[in-house]
Amino acid sequence: MHRRTALSVSAVLLAAAPLLSACSSDPRPGTAAVVGGQRITTSALQAQVNDVRGAQDRSEQSAPAAGTARLERMKLNKMIQLRILEETAKDAGITVSTREIEDVRKETTQQSGGAAKMEQLALAQRLPVAPDQIDEDIRFQLLLGKIKEKFGDDAFVPALTKAAGALHIEVSPRYGGWDAKQIALGEAQTPWITQRTRPEQPPAGA
Incomplete structure (x- = not known):
């Protein structure tokens, strides 16, 4: 079932042809990226980063904080990829x-040992997820799971590539460039390749 299955598609993504039009020109002031003609503003991106920083400051057991520039790229990458998933799902x-989303959140909360523990685990992931970002993260992963389930391993990446190409993605050079081969923001290094529907478990002894 897609809720419990880790979706490892790195080999497929690496083999995908670069069919996207990567653009690193600055779209417009105050804009982190333009996807499908719609802006992802720097203020919206910063709000996501600030949510994580605030949650980390309040948590005594959160993972070591990533540098601000790296966290910005990671969050922007996830925001762009969500738009790609939405476009693929719509088609x-x-x-x-x-x-x-509520069912997955309830199940994850129970398996984590309560809401506080679940939020702590979400914040400790490689790409930290603040408490008020958990529902969106679950939606992201459910979309990804359903798309992979519908298209299968052979057609999964081409479907994402087609949707991304139709969105004409532009990224401000402040955050890097769009990597057509990885279907990801260059240097963002977020866990797009392997997705799980529940927060990652911290290393033993952490």
């Missing part, structure tokens, strides 16, 4: 309901 008639 394929795939939806994720609020009830599905």
